[in-house]
Amino acid sequence: MATERPGVGSPREVPILRVENLAISYETRYGEVTAVRDVSFEIGRGETLGIVGESGCGKSTVAFGIVNFLGRNGRIVSGRILFQGQDLVGRSERELRRLRGDRIAMVYQDPMQALNPSLRIGDQMAEVLIVHRRMKKDEAEERCIRMLERVYMPDPANVMRRYPHQLSGGQQQRVVIAMALLNDPALLIMDEPSTALDVTVEAAVLDLINDLQEEFDTAIMYISHNLGVIARVSDKVAVMYAGEVVERAAAEEIFLHPSHPYTLGLMRCVPRLGMEKASSYLHPIRGRVPPPNRLPPGCVFEPRCDFARPECAERRPPLKRLTDGHWVRCFFADEVASKGQEALAARWRKEATVHEPQREPTETILTVQDARVYYSVPARRLFSREKPVVKAVDGVSFHVPKQRTLGIVGESGCGKSTLVRAIIGLEKLSGGGMEFMGFDISVPVSKRDLDLIRNIQMVFQNPDATLNPSFTVGFQIARPLRRFRAVPKDRVKDEVIRLLNLMKLDASYYDRLPRQLSGGEKQRVAIARAIAARPELVLCDEPVSALDVSVQAAVLNLLLEVQRELGTTMLFIAHDLSVVRFFCDDIAVMYLGQIVEIGPAEAIYAPPYHPYTEALLSAVPIPDPTAEQRQIRLSGSVPSALNPPSGCRFHTRCPRREWLPDGGRICEVEPPPWQADTEEHRILCHIPLEQLRRMEAVVSEEVRDAG
Amino acid sequence: METEKKSRLRKFWESISIVLRSPTAAVGLAIVLFWVFVAIFAPLLAPHDPLAQDASAINQGPSPTYPLGTDNLGRDILSRLIYGSRVILILAPVSVLASVIVGTVLGLVGGYFGGIVDEIVMRILDAVMAFPTILLYLIIIAAIGPSPLNVVLAITFVGAPGIARLVRGLTLDIRTRDYIRAAEARGESALYIMFVEILPNARGPLIIDALLRVGYAIFAIGTLGFLGLGLPPPTPDWGGMISEARKYIWTNPLGVLWPALAIASLVVGLNLFADGLREETMRYQ
Numbered sequence: 001m002a003t004e005r006p007g008v009g010s011p012r013e014v015p016i017l018r019v020e021n022l023a024i025s026y027e028t029r030y031g032e033v034t035a036v037r038d039v040s041f042e043i044g045r046g047e048t049l050g051i052v053g054e055s056g057c058g059k060s061t062v063a064f065g066i067v068n069f070l071g072r073n074g075r076i077v078s079g080r081i082l083f084q085g086q087d088l089v090g091r092s093e094r095e096l097r098r099l100r101g102d103r104i105a106m107v108y109q110d111p112m113q114a115l116n117p118s119l120r121i122g123d124q125m126a127e128v129l130i131v132h133r134r135m136k137k138d139e140a141e142e143r144c145i146r147m148l149e150r151v152y153m154p155d156p157a158n159v160m161r162r163y164p165h166q167l168s169g170g171q172q173q174r175v176v177i178a179m180a181l182l183n184d185p186a187l188l189i190m191d192e193p194s195t196a197l198d199v200t201v202e203a204a205v206l207d208l209i210n211d212l213q214e215e216f217d218t219a220i221m222y223i224s225h226n227l228g229v230i231a232r233v234s235d236k237v238a239v240m241y242a243g244e245v246v247e248r249a250a251a252e253e254i255f256l257h258p259s260h261p262y263t264l265g266l267m268r269c270v271p272r273l274g275m276e277k278a279s280s281y282l283h284p285i286r287g288r289v290p291p292p293n294r295l296p297p298g299c300v301f302e303p304r305c306d307f308a309r310p311e312c313a314e315r316r317p318p319l320k321r322l323t324d325g326h327w328v329r330c331f332f333a334d335e336v337a338s339k340g341q342e343a344l345a346a347r348w349r350k351e352a353t354v355h356e357p358q359r360e361p362t363e364t365i366l367t368v369q370d371a372r373v374y375y376s377v378p379a380r381r382l383f384s385r386e387k388p389v390v391k392a393v394d395g396v397s398f399h400v401p402k403q404r405t406l407g408i409v410g411e412s413g414c415g416k417s418t419l420v421r422a423i424i425g426l427e428k429l430s431g432g433g434m435e436f437m438g439f440d441i442s443v444p445v446s447k448r449d450l451d452l453i454r455n456i457q458m459v460f461q462n463p464d465a466t467l468n469p470s471f472t473v474g475f476q477i478a479r480p481l482r483r484f485r486a487v488p489k490d491r492v493k494d495e496v497i498r499l500l501n502l503m504k505l506d507a508s509y510y511d512r513l514p515r516q517l518s519g520g521e522k523q524r525v526a527i528a529r530a531i532a533a534r535p536e537l538v539l540c541d542e543p544v545s546a547l548d549v550s551v552q553a554a555v556l557n558l559l560l561e562v563q564r565e566l567g568t569t570m571l572f573i574a575h576d577l578s579v580v581r582f583f584c585d586d587i588a589v590m591y592l593g594q595i596v597e598i599g600p601a602e603a604i605y606a607p608p609y610h611p612y613t614e615a616l617l618s619a620v621p622i623p624d625p626t627a628e629q630r631q632i633r634l635s636g637s638v639p640s641a642l643n644p645p646s647g648c649r650f651h652t653r654c655p656r657r658e659w660l661p662d663g664g665r666i667c668e669v670e671p672p673p674w675q676a677d678t679e680e681h682r683i684l685c686h687i688p689l690e691q692l693r694r695m696e697a698v699v700s701e702e703v704r705d706a707g
Numbered sequence: 708m709e710t711e712k713k714s715r716l717r718k719f720w721e722s723i724s725i726v727l728r729s730p731t732a733a734v735g736l737a738i739v740l741f742w743v744f745v746a747i748f749a750p751l752l753a754p755h756d757p758l759a760q761d762a763s764a765i766n767q768g769p770s771p772t773y774p775l776g777t778d779n780l781g782r783d784i785l786s787r788l789i790y791g792s793r794v795i796l797i798l799a800p801v802s803v804l805a806s807v808i809v810g811t812v813l814g815l816v817g818g819y820f821g822g823i824v825d826e827i828v829m830r831i832l833d834a835v836m837a838f839p840t841i842l843l844y845l846i847i848i849a850a851i852g853p854s855p856l857n858v859v860l861a862i863t864f865v866g867a868p869g870i871a872r873l874v875r876g877l878t879l880d881i882r883t884r885d886y887i888r889a890a891e892a893r894g895e896s897a898l899y900i901m902f903v904e905i906l907p908n909a910r911g912p913l914i915i916d917a918l919l920r921v922g923y924a925i926f927a928i929g930t931l932g933f934l935g936l937g938l939p940p941p942t943p944d945w946g947g948m949i950s951e952a953r954k955y956i957w958t959n960p961l962g963v964l965w966p967a968l969a970i971a972s973l974v975v976g977l978n979l980f981a982d983g984l985r986e987e988t989m990r991y992q
Contacts, residue, residue, distance in 0.1 A: 424892050445894050453894040460885035468886040470907035480893055529889065 014085045015042040016186050016219035017066070022079035024058075024065045026292075033293045034077065035061045036243045038319070043187070043236075048213055048220040050234030050251065052227060052266070054548040056289045058243040059223045063189050066221075067106055068096055084186060102132045105180035109192040111172035114179075115164040121175055122160030128182050147178045150215070151208055154635070170201035177208065181216065191223045198411040199575060200634045203619035206232050207633065225548065227266055228621030231255060236325075239263045242290055242300040245319070249326035251625050258344070259328045259337040261305045268343060269553035270623060271582035282582070283343075284554035288518055299330070307332055307339075365569050366400040366423070366537060370432035371442075373418050377642070390641045392418040394593035395432070400586075402536075405563065405570040407584030407601070409577060409616065413638045415593040416573045420539045423571070424458050437536065454484040457535040461542040463522040467514040467529075473500075474510035477529050484533040499528040502565075503558060520551030524558060531562055539571045544579065556583060577620045581605055586680070589613045592649045593641055599681030608692030610683045611656035617698040630698050648672045648686060659687055725987055732983020738976025746792040755783035757790040757943045766959040775965050778948070779955055784962060787943040788969050794855075794944055795973070799924040802859040806866030807917050813867065814874025815901040819882055829875070832868035840865050844927060848936040855938055858931060862924050873916055877909040911988050918981035922974040929970045945970050 024036040036058040043049045051059050064070050066081055068088070081088040086099050108114055116124055122141060125148075129140035141160065148156035151174045164172055173193060180188055190209070194202040210233060213220055224230050230237055230251075237254045239247040239262060247260035258264045268283040287304040296302050298313040305312065312331060319329045322337070330336060373393040393415045400406045408416045421427040423434060425445030434441045439452055457480075460466045467476055477496045481487055487495045497507045503524040514522055523543060530538055543559070544552040556579065563570060574580045580587060581601055588598040589610060597610035604613060618632040634653045639645055645652050648667040657664030664686070672686045683692065727733045745752060754774070761781035768776045775784040817828040835843070847861040881887065882905060890904050931937040932946020940947065945966040952962030 421888075426888060426891055445891060448894065450894065453892075456892070458889065458892050460888060462885055465885040466889065468904055468908065470910075483893055483895070526889075 013044065015044045015082075016047075016084060017221070018042040018080075018082040019062070019066070020080040020082070022062065022065060022081065023077040024061055024070065024074060025077050026070075027073040027075075028293075030293050034243065035074075035292045036065065039079070039240075039243075039245050040319075041236075041238050041245065041248060043219040043221060045186075045219055046213060046217040047236065048209075048222055048234050050230035050237045051221065051223045051240055052225065052230045052237060053240035054225060054266075054289050054550060056242075056291070057240045058292075059240050060191055061243075062240075063106070063191050063221065063223060066187075066189065067100075067104055068093075102183040103186045104189065105183065105185040105187075106189045107173075107176050107180050107191065107193045109195050111169065111176045111196075112164065114176045115172060117164050119163075120160070121162055121164065121167070125160070125175070125179050125182065128179060132183055144178070144182065147182055148175070151175075151178045151181075151212070152204075153178070168201075169197055170205060173197065173201075173205055174208070177205075177212070181212065181218075184216070185218060187219045187221065189221045189223075192225070193222075194229060195224065195226070199577070199619040199621075200411060200615060202229070202621070203631075204633050206621070207631070209233050226621060227255075227270060227549070227623035231623050231625045231627075232621050239266070242295060243292055244300055244329060245327075246301065246329045247327065248319075249322075253323075253326050255623065255625055257326075257337055258340050259322055259326070259333040260301075260330050261307050261336050262301050264336060264340040264343065265304075266549060267623060269550050271553075271556075271578045272622070272624075282553035282557055284552075284557065285550035286554075288520070288551070289548075301330075307336055362402045362404070364399045365402045365437055366571075367435045368399070368419075368423070368432070369397050369434070371396045371419065371422060371429060371434060372431035373415075373422050373427050374430040388642055391593050391644060392641055393422065394644070396590075396593070396595050397432075398588055398595065398598055400537075400569055400571065402569055403563075403567045404585040405572055405583060407572045407574065407580040407587040408590055409574060409580050409587060410590035411616075411638050412575070413592075413641070414590045415641070416590055417541055419590075420458070420541055420571060420573060424456050424539055425453075450484065454480075454486075454533045455536045456539065457530040457533070457537075458539040458541065459523075459527055459530045459543045462546055463519040463526070466526040467517075467522055469514050471513075472510065473512050473514070473517070473525050477525065477532055480529060480532045486533040495532075496528075499532055500525075502562070503528045504554075518551075519547050520555060523547060523551075523555050527555070527559065527562065531566065531568065534566060535568065537569045537571070539573075541573045542575065543572075545574060545576060552579075559583070577616060589616070592638060592644055594649060594684065596650065596684045597682070599677070603678065603681040606697055607695040608677055608683060608689060609695055609698075610685055610692075611654050611687070612650050614695065614698060615655065620699075622699065627699065630696065632698075648684075656687060659691055726984060729983040729987050731979050732987060735976045735979025735981070735983055738972055739980055742792050742796060742973050742976070745789055746796045749789045749793055753783075753786035753789045755786040757782065757786040758941050759783070766955050766962070768959060768961060776959060776961055778951060778962055784948075784965055787948060788945070788965055791943040791945045791948065791966070792969070792973075794938065794942060795925055795928055798855060798858055798928055799862075799921050802862035803866065803917055803920045803924050805859060805863040806920070807870055807913070809863060810867040810870025811874050811906065811913070813871040814876075815878055815905060817871065818875040818878025819897065819901050819905065821879075825875070828871070832871050835864070836868045836872075840927075841930065844931060845934070845936065848931060853931075853936050853939055858928060858937060861931075862927055865927070866920055866924070870913075870916065870920070873912065874909055877912060878905055881905050881908050915981050915985045915988070918977055918984065922977040922981075925970060925974050925977075 019042070020040050022036060022039040023034060025032050025034045039062055041049060051062070053059055065076055076089050079089065083100060083104065088096060088099060091099065122144060125144040126137060126140040129135040129143060130137065145156045145160060148159060153159055153171065153174050159167065167175065194205045197205060206229060209220070212218070222230070222233050234251045237249060237251050238245045239260065241262045247254065247263045254263065258267055265285040269285060271282060285304050290296060290300070296313065298315055299317050302308045302312040317329050317331045319327050320333065322328050322333055371393055372391070372395060375390045375392060377388050377390055396419060398406070408419070410416055418427055422429055423441070425441065425443070425448055428444055429442045436452070436456065441448065441452065445453060474496050477499055478492050481492050481495055497510060500507060500509055505521065505524060517525065540559070544555050547555060562568060572580065572584055584601050586599065587601050587604045588595045589604065589612060590596070591612050597604060597613050605617065615632045615634045618630050622629055632655055634655065639652055647669045648671065651657060651664065651667035654667065657667055660666060666686050672684050674682050674684055675689050676682050677689060685692065726736065759782065761777065763781070764773060764777045765781045766777065766779055767773060773783050773785065775788070778784055813828055813832065817825040843865050844861050847864060848857060851857045851860070887900060887904055890900050928937060929946035932944040933950040935950065937946050938944045948966040949963055952959065956963055
């Protein structure tokens with residue numbers, strides 16, 4: 001992806017942005033805290049610099065420093081920010097405006113924050129041109145429409161007349177990007193612009209950014225925590241840790257020869273799309289990012305580093321040059337680089353089986369038969385007779401064998417969470433049946449008996465909302481133990497501490513309040529609470545998607561351990577397909593309230609695919625710029641469940657319809673049949689299996705050699 | 708046990724020091740504590756019996772015997788003020804506590820159950836809130852007669868709907884959190900979820916609102932006293948004192964000033980404290 005462009009890196013050309021030894025500090029209650037120090041990099045014309053690191057590493061602070069947006073309590077302590085050769089530091093607001101003009105634009109994570117909800121898209125966009133360029137209204141609108149076309153917005157003239165809330169998240173982000181490009185900026189700063197979007201939408205936005213860069217020749221500074229995303233868009237990469245740039249190199253160089261232990265750690269802790277549950281173990285980075293007021297005295301990464309020697313704790317390593325353009329802040333970079341090669345290769349080699357595969361047929365623990373969850377929504381008009389109905393889950397059937405894990409994937413709004421909430425009894429079934437361990441569970445939780453309730457528990461997505469902020473960790477883990485009388489009263493505390501230990505937390509956590517815990521720790525407590533009463537079935541609703549990658553690995557490993565130790569059956573919802581592949585034995589792909597493909601994990605990730613699965617797989621960002629991945633992009637977003645498309649629900653977005661005679665007329669009219677590839681692997685599609693089998697694999701599954 | 712007690716004490720001091728970091732809250736707390744002190748030690752502080760009449764000194768200005776002067780029956784204003792603080796510092800918090808209890812229960816029920824239950828509860832409360840407060844006080848007291856208990860009842864009745872609205876709003880937000888889902892998935896009873904899972908997380912705004920309401924309650928008691936609907940005479944009651952002294956405002960203007968100042972200082976103190984507390988807790992989050 002990172003192709004050499006003429007002019008890039010030639011010494012005579014002045015870079016668009018050059019940051020030298022930048023240090024930024026914030027005034028806080030605890031005194032002045034340095035959030036960013038010694039940061040240097042440059043971005044040339046038409047170049048994309050990816051900045052990657054966990055949350056709290058100072059990525060956004062650097063971006064805010066450049067646009068002078070540090071707020072009242074932040075200031076640039078030292079260093080220079082050269083924009084087109086002119087220093088921006090220490091200038092007055094007016095001088096800044098003259099130097100910077102409208103030539104730096106910024107795109108944030110949440111497009112709704114950037115758009116004014118009470119103005120039409122057209123008015124907001126045109127305003128930029130009318131104010132900055134003193135353009136006439138007609139002319140401005142004309143240009144806005146052209147710009148929307150360039151960001152591949154369908155039906156731009158119509159979009160101009162809409163309000164932000166009438167657009168989907170992906171469309172909103174396109175509008176924001178188009179707005180940022182209206183003034184033809186020399187530098188575009190993007191702070192996690194695709195993080196809040198679905199994979200399929202994210203993939204389209206990333207493609208757009210790549211296209212735009214070629215077309216507009218803009219310098220882009222792209223901030224993300226996701227290595228896969230960074231690999232897809234960047235020419236150069238800077239890895240930030242605890243306010244410092246710890247490694248900086250060309251994209252391919254950094255992904256093939258990571259030389260800082262942190263970079264290596266980041267790569268080893270994310271599951272790769274090809275990884276299987278049976279043969280893999282994630283390598284989390286222990287500990288967490290130190291807060292900026294408590295940095296270690298020596299190397300900032302020393303407390304978490306596997307390569308650390310005594311001197312690392314004493315002296316701060318300087319940024320040293322490894323090869324041309326590859327800078328690392330580590331004393332032992334050469335050693336890390338060579339060991340890293342081995343470690344990365346080992347990660348990709350299919351070797352010793354870590355997890356016992358559960359392949360022998362076991363008894364079925366959960367059966368869902370034609371489950372339906374409908375909501376009636378308030379009628380649009382005051383006196384309308386019929387109430388519109390949202391079919392959130394519409395005729396879903398599957399069964400889960402004991403001690404296996406079923407993964408459920410799909411874009412947001414496809415009904416995954418509703419389905420899981422129906423199983424646990426928080427949502428009323430409108431039709432169909434569910435059976436768990438031989439008991440009927442198609443009734444809400446209030447009508448189930450205590451033993452049944454005990455046996456189905458749940459882990460939630462948002463670590464900040466999963467624990468009650470008013471009670472200590474110990475109390476919250478003890479609650480299910482007391483309620484289900486899982487252990488005698490006098491042994492509750494011992495059991496809680498045992499559970500904490502199982503979650504790799506020590507007994508001192510017993511008396512802590514949730515606000516004293518990090519996100520990963522909260523999620524571990526939530527898992528402890530869910531498994532406390534030894535349920536047979538644990539439902540996990542995106543348990544790791546809100547966590548940093550290094551923490552995510554630790555939590556996933558813990559869940560795997562729990563499952564091995566207690567023999568728990570799991571339902572695992574996630575939107576990250578590499579995580580699901582890594583974690584699950586079987587996978588169900590959902591689209592608009594229906595399962596479209598279900599089967600063993602390895603069957604889902606290889607042809608034959610359902611066209612929707614194929615598109616999902618091709619959208620996953622892979623943290624390797626050399627990876628071969630076919631590009632299949634879906635147009636538009638998931639249609640409303642109020643009015644699902646007739647026939648096959650996917651026909652409005654299906655890229656494979658034309659394989660059928662007559663351009664897939666049948667897809668619009670007739671609901672597709674289930675086709676069985678093997679006994680366990682089924683696909684809901686009109687296209688004959690033979691044809692689906694001839695599909696190419698989305699990601700080439702070649703396995704790297706250690707040499 | 709010993710260490711547990713110690714850490715409790717330390718936590719208490721920590722929270723106190725957080726409050727005192729805000730000058731607003733510190734000043735407010737000082738004023739309130741001053742009045743609490745006065746109320747507790749009233750018999751020691753008051754130079755005279757608040758009910759004793761001195762026929763030789765009627766409607767007098769300040770003098771060595773009567774530092775703040777006397778009222779129309781020759782009673783010592785200072786002593787009456789001191790004893791009056793007792794009345795108000797018991798009635799106001801008790802009535803607010805009562806309205807907090809009633810309002811919280813209604814708000815929790817409406818907010819958590821939603822639907823038709825919420826609709827019924829809230830419409831009734833809206834009806835109560837539609838009346839001007841003064842009018843409501845007058846109607847209630849006129850109907851059930853002036854007495855300390857009835858003052859408390861009136862203030863509870865008038866104050867509860869506002870608190871119910873506040874708690875309902877907080878409940879609507881809190882009940883969407885995942886920990887409520889987790890409790891429901893454990894099959895907890897609605898009572899447990901409302902009072903153990905939801906209520907503790909609403910306490911911050913609730914405490915601050917209650918503090919402000921103590922201020923309003925003091926006003927209300929003063930107003931009722933002024934209108935002659937408060938505590939029956941000769942109980943020393945600040946509102947009643949103002950009302951009495953108002954008749955002699957031309958001969959003894961200071962007689963009105965002192966009780967008015969007392970009410971104002973206590974209310975301002977409470978408001979300052981509540982404001983400072985709110986600021987500090989906001990920053991804490």
